Amino acid sequence: xxxxxxxxxxxxxxxxxxxxxxxxxxxxxxxxxxxxxxxxxxxxxxxxxxxxxxxxxxxxxxxxxxxxxxxxxxxxxxxxxxxxxxxxxxxxxxxxxxxxxxxxxxxxxxxxxxxxxxxxxxxxxxxxxxxxxxxxxxxxxxxxxxxxxxxxxxxxxxxxxxxxxxxxxxxxxxxxxxxxxxxxxxxxxxxxxxxxxxxxxxxxxxxxxxxxxxxxxxxxxxxxxxxxxxxxxxxxxxxxx
Amino acid sequence: xxxxxxxxxxxxxxxxxxxxxxxxxxxxxxxxxxxxxxxxxxxxxxxxxxxxxxxxxxxxxxxxxxxxxxxxxxxxxxxxxxxxxxxxxxxxxxxxxxxxxxxxxxxxxxxxxxxxxxxxxxxxxxxxxxxxxxxxxxxxxxxxxxxxxxxxxxxxxxxxxxxxxxxxxxxxxxxxxxxxxxxxxxxxxxxxxxxxxxxxxxxxxxxxxxxxxxxxxxxxxxxxxxxxxxxxxxxxxxxxxxxxxxxxxxxxxxxxxxxxxxxxxxxxxxxxxxxxxxxxxxxxxxxxxxxxxxxxxxxxxxxxxxxxxxxxxxxxxxxxxxxxxxxxxxxxxxxxxxxxxxxxxxxxxxxxxxxxxxxxxxxxxxxxxxxxxxxxxxxxxxxxxxxxxxxxxxxxxxxxxxxxxxxxxxxxxxxxxxxxxxxxxxxxxxxxxxxxxxxxxxxxxxxxxxxxxxxxxxxxxxxxxxxxxx
Numbered sequence: 001x002x003x004x005x006x007x008x009x010x011x012x013x014x015x016x017x018x019x020x021x022x023x024x025x026x027x028x029x030x031x032x033x034x035x036x037x038x039x040x041x042x043x044x045x046x047x048x049x050x051x052x053x054x055x056x057x058x059x060x061x062x063x064x065x066x067x068x069x070x071x072x073x074x075x076x077x078x079x080x081x082x083x084x085x086x087x088x089x090x091x092x093x094x095x096x097x098x099x100x101x102x103x104x105x106x107x108x109x110x111x112x113x114x115x116x117x118x119x120x121x122x123x124x125x126x127x128x129x130x131x132x133x134x135x136x137x138x139x140x141x142x143x144x145x146x147x148x149x150x151x152x153x154x155x156x157x158x159x160x161x162x163x164x165x166x167x168x169x170x171x172x173x174x175x176x177x178x179x180x181x182x183x184x185x186x187x188x189x190x191x192x193x194x195x196x197x198x199x200x201x202x203x204x205x206x207x208x209x210x211x212x213x214x215x216x217x218x219x220x221x222x223x224x225x226x227x228x229x230x231x232x233x234x235x236x237x238x239x240x241x
Numbered sequence: 242x243x244x245x246x247x248x249x250x251x252x253x254x255x256x257x258x259x260x261x262x263x264x265x266x267x268x269x270x271x272x273x274x275x276x277x278x279x280x281x282x283x284x285x286x287x288x289x290x291x292x293x294x295x296x297x298x299x300x301x302x303x304x305x306x307x308x309x310x311x312x313x314x315x316x317x318x319x320x321x322x323x324x325x326x327x328x329x330x331x332x333x334x335x336x337x338x339x340x341x342x343x344x345x346x347x348x349x350x351x352x353x354x355x356x357x358x359x360x361x362x363x364x365x366x367x368x369x370x371x372x373x374x375x376x377x378x379x380x381x382x383x384x385x386x387x388x389x390x391x392x393x394x395x396x397x398x399x400x401x402x403x404x405x406x407x408x409x410x411x412x413x414x415x416x417x418x419x420x421x422x423x424x425x426x427x428x429x430x431x432x433x434x435x436x437x438x439x440x441x442x443x444x445x446x447x448x449x450x451x452x453x454x455x456x457x458x459x460x461x462x463x464x465x466x467x468x469x470x471x472x473x474x475x476x477x478x479x480x481x482x483x484x485x486x487x488x489x490x491x492x493x494x495x496x497x498x499x500x501x502x503x504x505x506x507x508x509x510x511x512x513x514x515x516x517x518x519x520x521x522x523x524x525x526x527x528x529x530x531x532x533x534x535x536x537x538x539x540x541x542x543x544x545x546x547x548x549x550x551x552x553x554x555x556x557x558x559x560x561x562x563x564x565x566x567x568x569x570x571x572x573x574x575x576x577x578x579x580x581x582x583x584x585x586x587x588x589x590x591x592x593x594x595x596x597x598x599x600x601x602x603x604x605x606x607x608x609x610x611x612x613x614x615x616x617x618x619x620x621x622x623x624x625x626x627x628x629x630x631x632x633x634x635x636x637x638x639x640x641x642x643x644x645x646x647x648x649x650x651x652x653x654x655x656x657x658x659x660x661x662x663x664x665x666x667x668x669x670x671x672x673x674x675x676x677x678x679x680x681x682x683x684x685x686x687x688x689x690x691x692x693x694x695x696x697x698x699x700x701x702x703x704x705x706x707x708x709x710x711x
Contacts, residue, residue, distance in 0.1 A: 016702075058647055222690055
């Protein structure tokens, strides 16, 4: 099987390790992985702040790059949602772009969904003898309805001690532009989240969205907490090469 | 202009408020959850209700006319008020004609929306809120912070202290004693007030029935003891048929309080008839527009008028849970307020409301009529930006930045180059240096959080060198 990776702009520029982990997992499972260097961003920053025209330009670029791909795998819940749910809405008045967006959306999968539902993988063979908890990112959970897949994959990691935190499905407060427009509210929500992460007893908080993780990690570091953040792909790639 | 940002700091610093919000909304499971899980066809009912609302809104003038006819047939009167001011003026004029000096009120958010109490007081007419939560709020000289639980921001102790201070009650921690005190005082007002003013939960077009749900019996008294009953109704509250009522009551009540049914469901059909023992001598239904037909005329935004004011979206909203209702600075708060405030006024009048959301979607998930609030907020953001940039003589800095960003994102070469420069800059300046750059994006982020340590090379750089190596 051949997969086109959409690594997302944040992972590409700021967290390449997550991209490398994603690639490592897919290759181990016998998938042929392709990285098209014309890829950039899904357009979310513009879309979420009300700049629909700018978002459309970036979405058009995405559709040009990925128009012919069989499977598009994305290690991010919110970017997958942008493509699958919001691209068709952006092109509500442009029927040919809309149908292209819908088709591409059907071929786009968030990583855990792709592993569980398409490849039907139960375990990636990772081993991680640590206490971890999982933060549901909002778009992945509520727009795409994905909550059991990442958990099944985490539980299958060898020697892992997985503990649910209270309010695992409450927003961490990141919200893209919200985190800077309403920085104080965002941080207060994040501090609630950090509190629940810490009470779970976990040393690592796992999530499928880099935005949430960047926000949570920024708060944890400010508090000099020993708890670390980890993207789901990084966890699932913890196997011997 | 209403600015939420001006109220955030004080809401976050108010430890009592923070404790009250947390206790009421975060630490205790909401009774709604269980009440909803008991209804196996909840999703089906939600869809049904949404369809009924969409249908009704698509033919609103027809249904309102039929409602008017039925109310008139039953001996009531109907007043059409285009603005809140017109509704208020009608009430003031009628009060003067009838010599009314005191009014008992059932809880009504619409009455808050049209600032009725203030107008009554100015005209030397005493409004007495008879819902316990509203009574507390009125004693405190505040505004409701939640549309179902107006005094949600107050603790039991704060309320007890208020009763001691304002009513001379002996200090007590006993809730029942507080309630008994209010009850005794309110009883007197029900007997002396000559006018009762309430809101409306639903109005049935085919029968002219006005439906008001409540738990305290205060609405029942307000609509039956005084000579005059005035019901304030937003034009979107009409439903076509009695048979739809069962569904809407189930959705509303379970979502609002988690009850199977409220203690009372008042179904009112006009004033007292000659063979009836109680009820008002005069009944007036005021149909209030106050910005609603403007929303109705907008094909996309129209769905926001389906709201049945259950308050579930406030209860689950992490932003509301964090800042409470007053910080919104508007009559309607939480996700519903973020959506309705700019729609009822304008995006210029409430420029921050649509942005005061992390778009987490918890509101849409619980909404009993399935209003996609986050998507409506996104649409409002879009309108705000396009209005702002149309009005401005030159484009805003943010718009220019966004245009530049889009150009970069459409050009893989520019994108890769800029990413490299950003990472280089980060290497040179370090984390704290980045925060000192005169870029609000960084400084606002770094007020509460560290910046991530940026890697020397991007994924694409690592990928292409690994390709070359192999």
